[in-house]
């Protein structure tokens with residue numbers, strides 16, 4: 001039987017892409033000869049730039065490597081070992097005698113270089129691809145460039161050059177994934193300049209420990225009302241608040257530490273309160289649970305949200321107008337030479353006064369007065385410190401009048417947006433994630449500054465408040481006498497207990 005020679009199936013067309021040769025291979029030989037020296041110089045310059053970049057990014061590794069190599073060549077292995085032991089010993093003594101300067105100038109540098117190589121440079125390409133932050137156009141891949149890395153111990157600051165056409169919002173959406181990929185607990189995205197970002201990859205919270213109040217300054221110390229130190233930022237710098245020409249809104253759930261922000265501010269004002277330069281006026285609708293701890297510091301304090309509180313607010317609103325009239329054509333804004341005291345109005349639960357008051361008339365009068373003080377009081381030397389538990393619309397409708405907003409621990413992400421404004425949470429201000437174990441930790445947003453700041457207010461204890469009262473009044477604080485509970489024997493002897 002004749003066997004058919006026909007194949008079972010037609011072979012498939014060969015489907016391979018034609019190899020793309022570099023453009024210069026297509027040049028004629030004479031052009032290659034002419035261009036060879038130019039290419040050589042260009043390659044040498046490129047190599048030198050790469051080497052310089054490595055030296056800038058890894059100075060410790062490069063210097064140690066070069067010194068080690070030249071020591072080995074010139075002196076031999078035993079000398080090199082001896083010198084290395086002496087250097088390591090010297091560094092150990094430095095770390096032991098002055099750990100802060102050692103950490104700052106030496107350990108930080110070593111850690112930075114190590115983390116750059118091991119964590120970021122090593123995984124960069126994979127993480128960028130898996131996070132969908134690369135772009136492919138006609139077979140060419142465009143990848144964000146890893147820039148300078150700086151490791152501060154508790155966070156790594158990683159600079160990035162974005163791919164053209166990319167937006168910071170794309171990075172903000174992927175922040176959580178990036179944090180997990182690089183083994184961090186959170187990632188914040190900051191825009192440095194067009195096309196350049198800085199990622200804050202946070203590993204641990206530097207604010208877990210409470211921060212005690214600083215020593216009270218001498219009574220003659222001058223107080224800068226534009227820079228009052230009320231705590232410590234996570235970067236280790238002081239957290240300052242501006243009172244002159246400003247109003248401050250503090251929002252936090254119950255037990256979040258609103259009291260510590262308020263008392264830290266009053267602590268910073270102490271010399272000015274003593275000298276009469278600053279006058280405190282307070283409203284505490286919770287019956288004095290907060291301001292009642294140190295009423296001696298206040299010029300006037302009301303412990304309700306009723307008629308008395310509303311009258312006080314209206315008096316202040318009237319004073320704002322009077323002062324504005326007095327300063328007209330004389331002073332542009334309040335200064336100590338006006339002879340008037342700078343007035344700080346502290347309202348412990350602002351919502352109780354302007355929103356939850358059941359009497360509609362009182363509520364509206366209070367809201368009108370607070371609005372007058374907040375909108376017209378900056379220049380004539382009035383500031384409002386409003387503390388709020390519940391950032392609902394009725395309260396936060398006043399938000400735009402407060403130049404500085406502080407969000408302590410909040411219950412939901414939406415509340416963060418209500419307090420700090422849209423987009424601030426995406427930039428990292430996750431006040432709803434503050435732990436219940438760290439009262440006093442706060443996100444601060446100042447109008448006109450894009451980046452929010454995370455910090456912890458000083459922890460002002462009852463003993464500190466007693467010291468503050470003695471400092472301002474010059475009298476010893478009166479301590480309540482704690483009596484022993486009568487024991488059983490005395491009760492029987494004396495009849496009824």
Ligand SMILES: Nc1ncnc2c1ncn2[C@@H]1O[C@H](COP(=O)(O)OP(=O)(O)OP(=O)(O)O)[C@@H](O)[C@H]1O
Pocket residue numbers: 210211252253254255256257258259260261389439440441456457458459460
């Ligand atoms: N900055 C701080 N550092 C350490 N502990 C703090 C700090 N602030 C407050 N605390 C502690 O947290 C607890 C609650 O603080 P605080 O009463 O100030 O909260 P609050 O927000 O005013 O609460 P509430 O709304 O119920 O009045 C207190 O036990 C206090 O000692």
